Amino acid sequence: MSRPDKFIVDGKRLDGRLPDQLRPIKIEVDVLKRADGSCYIEMGKNKVVAAVYGPREAFPRHIQDPSKVVVRYRYNMAPFSVEERKRPGPDRRSVEISKVSKEAFETIIMKELFPRSVVDIFVEVLQADAGSRTACINAASVALVDAGIPVKGMLTSVAVAKVDGTLVLDPMKEEDNFGDADMPFAFLIRGGKIESIALLQMDGRMTKAEIKDAIALAKKGAMEIYNLQREAIMKQFVEEEE
Amino acid sequence: MSRPDKFIVDGKRLDGRLPDQLRPIKIEVDVLKRADGSCYIEMGKNKVVAAVYGPREAFPRHIQDPSKVVVRYRYNMAPFSVEERKRPGPDRRSVEISKVSKEAFETIIMKELFPRSVVDIFVEVLQADAGSRTACINAASVALVDAGIPVKGMLTSVAVAKVDGTLVLDPMKEEDNFGDADMPFAFLIRGGKIESIALLQMDGRMTKAEIKDAIALAKKGAMEIYNLQREAIMKQFVEEEE
Amino acid sequence: MSRPDKFIVDGKRLDGRLPDQLRPIKIEVDVLKRADGSCYIEMGKNKVVAAVYGPREAFPRHIQDPSKVVVRYRYNMAPFSVEERKRPGPDRRSVEISKVSKEAFETIIMKELFPRSVVDIFVEVLQADAGSRTACINAASVALVDAGIPVKGMLTSVAVAKVDGTLVLDPMKEEDNFGDADMPFAFLIRGGKIESIALLQMDGRMTKAEIKDAIALAKKGAMEIYNLQREAIMKQFVEEEE
Amino acid sequence: MPEDILVDIKKDYVLAKLREGERIDGRKFDEFRKVEVKVGVIEKAEGSALVKLGNTQVVVGIKMQPGEPFPDTPDKGIIIVNAELVPLASPTFEPGPPDETSVELARVVDRGIRESEAVDLSRLCIEVGKNVWMVFVDIHALDDDGNLLDASAIASISALMNTKIPASRFGLGEDYELPINDLPISVTSLVVGDKFLIDPSRDELSVGNSTLTVSVDRNDNIVAMQKSGDYLLSEALLEEIIEASIGAAKKLREEIIKQISKS
Amino acid sequence: MPEDILVDIKKDYVLAKLREGERIDGRKFDEFRKVEVKVGVIEKAEGSALVKLGNTQVVVGIKMQPGEPFPDTPDKGIIIVNAELVPLASPTFEPGPPDETSVELARVVDRGIRESEAVDLSRLCIEVGKNVWMVFVDIHALDDDGNLLDASAIASISALMNTKIPASRFGLGEDYELPINDLPISVTSLVVGDKFLIDPSRDELSVGNSTLTVSVDRNDNIVAMQKSGDYLLSEALLEEIIEASIGAAKKLREEIIKQISKS
């Protein structure tokens, strides 16, 4: 892959999207039998599966917290998920993504309800595209609901990039690799409204003003994704009822 | 080493053996002071030492089983045991051999007698030849008796290979590397009779009928080895009496 | 660096020192806030920091000794401390140095006073020169006093090398790399007098008689270092009083 | 209800049914669960397959790259089978390097492929003694509802059949299909006393882990066997299982071919 | 007095002061502790710096060696940032491979340097596609009295500014100075409710680990951000922190330039 000359031509991006348009998203709930909750998401070419186990007894014991549940989050890439085969096991990038994602979920789980327990969130990237961490958070968020874990709201994640001086929603690979900035978010959405920021990272170069605009754009995208997450969960409930 | 044109000439194998003939075997019992039981075996060019420790308190505690003894088996190759120096530490092959060997020994040890304890079987391959796993099991089996661990019978191990369409007992390196199939067994022998199969693996290409014949051939070889194991143990008892 | 033709010319060493002369030494006490005791030492081009934590509860529990304190010592080189970047983490050399240094400190700490506890001595080599292990012990010894750990005396460390058939004190890099022998010591000094040897290693080639002379030379050097250690501690006390 | 009591109840139920000559899900003793094979599910991989065996799910991806051949086979490609039993797939799996179970699984799958000569390794040579194609078969478990091994074997061979050699990416001419000669089938039986159940589900495995895996090539030859678990196996039962495995393999192979050719 | 009670008392004190609109050490909310930068402290390294931020101390050493470039940037040097939070620096650090905290620290420092294009990587190419300079930035914590991250970032860029490329040692011509284009500043704030404290000390961190790091280049652009800790951040507060970080970065940058140019 090499750097394109222009990222936006006639107002359209390399893959034909408008700057504020998401990639196609597909969400399936309860795709695994063993897990307490699960979700499969395709977001662009990302294909990720999330599973939630718990609340269950925390082991080894010394990680138990007598006042609240411990949350673990494991972001893992399958060896075949990327162009060049990835050696199995966590690298530094996965360790960081796992950490900030875990902290985002800690803000929405009702932790005091399950002392001495653990909630495990495992996310497997089967195919990686730009924004795999956001796809994973979206999947994990649905899986968490599917597992019946009490949460304050939905966590919805999307990134904004800057290319050719323009902010674009949900960047594709070229925009991510060669753009001027990348800024992934996760928002807490409650009662159909975005309440606050649970995850925020950024690298690149942006002015204060651009960051403000980026937040607005991210919020727009997040609401769209949130509706899809809700829809998928509802559909699942209906199916279970029948 | 390269593939020989023919494996059997005038009814004889490359090393002069008949198809149903074992390589020379040498067994010494109680060769180590620290171990509770020990045995040194040469089987062809294999030179292996087995040591048994236990039953002793299982550690770390969480591996303890309140209803029975835990059996551990560690097959390990010395760095100088093979042509090209082997890096110390377990590789995938050793891990698999250790697993199936452990399971074979679990079938013969009276496990209920020693709850919360562990029996450790350590086998070191000082020089490796074809069939090192079978040599190790034979040594471990004698070491187990030497350690006084109550067992249901003797475990005796031997492999059968297929070369030039013929089944041969206790294959040498060439037969193992370039033959059409290899099939290691371990049998439980009780009251001088083969009772059942405790370990069975196979790779290569064999028909159903050939497998039947292979079992018969393996049983013949196992009985011969069993007699040598018994003899070595008896000799040891006599020496200790004196 | 290549082997010099001669190590001693006109009675002087490559860096102008006399055979029985130490390199310049600089000692600072209580240089870290978090540690219970700390010390920074420059000895030649060695720059090392030592920190002492404890006595504190030993963890993991199974290392606790109900009758006395456990002493741990970690000698660690910063990646940039040597010419060719060193990969982080302990190598075999550090493991050995840590072991013999720990044992030296075990001889001087009043271990019975703190059962079930641990005293941690951490030494970081920021820049390595010949004799980094001796510089580290000298720093650790001062840090131990700074931490208020009850000790039987001061541990003072210095090496002696043999070059061109002459014994030299506190060898520099060339003498260490290309000399005929190297012999690091640590002495217990109590009441201003050297009482006994707490650490002793040697490699090279020395006669019995040379070893005797080396001990005498090392003792001379150790007393000088001891005085600097004492002075630095005193100065610290005075500063704290003010 | 605590997990261990549940296991005990399941175990009793499985055994009770067995005494009546039945399996809890109504299958015949030599019958596989419903299999679903989807190939090409990971576009970025050289080949891939998602396999469902009942509720057990495995995805296998194939990656290829040129590399140095083994000294003793200078003109042959290299296959490396690796299994990650990630903790997503079962509450009993733990993160970390492969344990003995995943090592065994990968090695038994590997033997089935290798010994049936399913992949024509001699057509994977680029330059004798210097450069050959390395084929990484990565088994990624998604849901372990019993018998991950057979599901992994099906997914591995299906992914290999789906594989295009990425020659152009490495400047080595045009891409071409990985040459496949056989479709080995791994058949795992759970041994219970003097009976056996092919393709045991997790509920059935509550009675124990005593299994025998028999891999069969398209000519009904046995190409690999692995006894796993601490149990004693009689000769008679071994022969019965081999016989049944050959039959079950044949049926399953046809089903897989049908599904792959349709997709 | 046991450590945890002490932490509780400190926490109450910090919060009480905060309610009065004050910090326990009298600083303003957007004020860094006293910074001291000494470069060239490790003569054997290609570049080095010792930084004290209040009582927090970090030393960074730079080592360089030729190596192969990444395939997608064949004409650019490589920077590798690594952090060792050695147990000497804090009673809570443990020996062993980097944990998530040190990985995050190293990666955030790395992004500040990388995204501000502080080092001109295109001038680190020796032979296109074959050989480029690799720059190892090793962060070695000495004393963690809070906000190791900003101290590490200051020490890293200061050490880079102090670096001479050891060309002669590798037979590659004369040594020359590492080309530096920017001086990015990392500004970490502790978030407490709807307030924030720039450059939190360890005592202040007793109230929690909710931080936001904003890295600012010399043109007041934001080049990296990292929210760390399990807290929810409002948009309004985010904007306030960014505003304050830009201001604090400007002041700190001037101070660092002053100190380095003097030494």
Added chain:
Amino acid sequence: MPEDILVDIKKDYVLAKLREGERIDGRKFDEFRKVEVKVGVIEKAEGSALVKLGNTQVVVGIKMQPGEPFPDTPDKGIIIVNAELVPLASPTFEPGPPDETSVELARVVDRGIRESEAVDLSRLCIEVGKNVWMVFVDIHALDDDGNLLDASAIASISALMNTKIPASRFGLGEDYELPINDLPISVTSLVVGDKFLIDPSRDELSVGNSTLTVSVDRNDNIVAMQKSGDYLLSEALLEEIIEASIGAAKKLREEIIKQISKS
């Protein structure tokens, strides 16, 4: 009887005997246990030796292969000594990477060989700066009945004396014997108060781990020393031990030469 009580009883017995000026097995204070050396026990290795020192047993195997020399010794071969204290050899050994005890053992054995210049490394150069012989000395403990260190040192030098350089296997001419110049002997003493016991057995080591190892070359030079254990050593005792070690080494060296030349 529990192990620790047994240790206490042994300890008292050793100390009681010692007060009477005797060792529990009747040996003199400066006397090694019976040594047995068998070389060539591993035919597949380039050289090997099995050594019994009393009941302590060690096997050492030598493997050689060409490799790159160290930059500062471009014309010299490389010796790498490695020790595996496998759990077979003692109830206290555990599987896993080498711990501090085995690292120390390997390094002290290494120093004895290296500093006595026992192996003529300058004759192991194949092509200056490019290719030299690498000699892997792998120490494999079988039975630890005390003083594994001296047994390992004897086995290592014996195996080296038994080594043929496998030149023909690597297409580098005819095989030839590894050039050996010296036969260093490692002598370990257990220090008990102001007394010492050479070659302590495990029973004797029940009184503690305070040892001093002195390696002696054939000209009675000391080539390596290592104080091991948390005890204080007086100058006077040090001199006594050195004196005794030189004597004991001479005797043991003769015995080893006799045994090797016979075999």
